[in-house]
Amino acid sequence: MSKYGLTDGSPCLSRMITTPNNMNLQASVNELITSAGSWKVEVVRGMFRDEDVNAILAIPLDMGRTDLLWWHFEQHSRHLVRSGYRILKQGLVAGDVSTNQGSASGGLVNWNFIWKVVVPPKVRLFIWRACRNLLPTSFNLQCRGGLVEGACPWCGIGRDDLLHTLIYCHFTHFVWALSNVPWETTACLYDDPEVWFRSLHRNLDRSLFCRAFIICWLLWWRATSCYLGTPRFQ
Structure with a gap:
């Protein structure tokens, strides 16, 4: 929620950029x-949506001055730390951390379906990071320039x-x-982890939903352990 002020020092962009984040950028x-x-x-037009392009190109540039945040x-x-804490507590910036696929809600996000689940805190944090696409999968590391293999450590076939x-x-x-x-709650085709987790929340009772969270965490933990010397699922 910080933004830059250029030339005359006035904030020059709206609070939200509407172009989806491109992890290859x-x-x-x-x-x-x-x-x-x-x-x-041409570079700007190739990277951003029209509404963002217009806002960016309207920013006056003064190469002789330092930008202010x-x-x-x-x-x-x-x-201020207290200001950031207050905003986070109110949930006003829940959807601002960019992911390659965006938020299932398309805007401000209510994460209570995660934080209120009775599972260990590390499991809740894992699910939240999964929804935000913040986990270091091989695919994500590759998109960020990491030199890692991109195949599944278990089957060796899938991405x-x-x-x-x-x-x-x-x-x-x-x-x-x-x-x-x-x-049937896991067999449907999904391309966004957050959409899938919210589908589980809608379709499962509380006990099964908690179990699904635990299973997901264990599967992730087991997958990451493959990189530490255990070659296949056991």
Whole structure:
């Protein structure tokens, strides 16, 4: 929720950028500006939606001044820990951390379906990170420039992303089959972990929902252990 003020010091962008985050994008702002101090119009148009392009290109550039970072929620524009805590507690920035797929709700997100589940805190944190696509799967590491293998550590066939690890790898099918969690809640096609977890929340009773959380955490833990020397699912 911080934003930059340029030239005259006034905040120059709206609070939200509507363009979905592209995990393959490894550019900083200076890469959008020519050495002459003007915007690289074609580059900007190729990266952002029209409404964001118009807002960005409308920003005046003054290469002779240092940009200032503003905090939207304080009148003096300086960030305070108490201010950030208050905003987080109110849930106003729940959807601001970018992911490659965005939020299932398309805006501000209510995460109570995670935080109120009676499971160990590390499991709740894992599910929240999974919904935000913040887990270091091989696929995510590759997208961020990491030199890692991208295949599933169990089957060696599928792409090592989170949903493959949790529901699509044929090794995990056996786990779900033995779990008493209704298979139809995990067998549908999903491409967003948050959408899948919310589907579980809608379709399972409290006990089975807690069990599903635990199973997901164990599957993730077991998958990461494969990189530490255990080659296959046991």
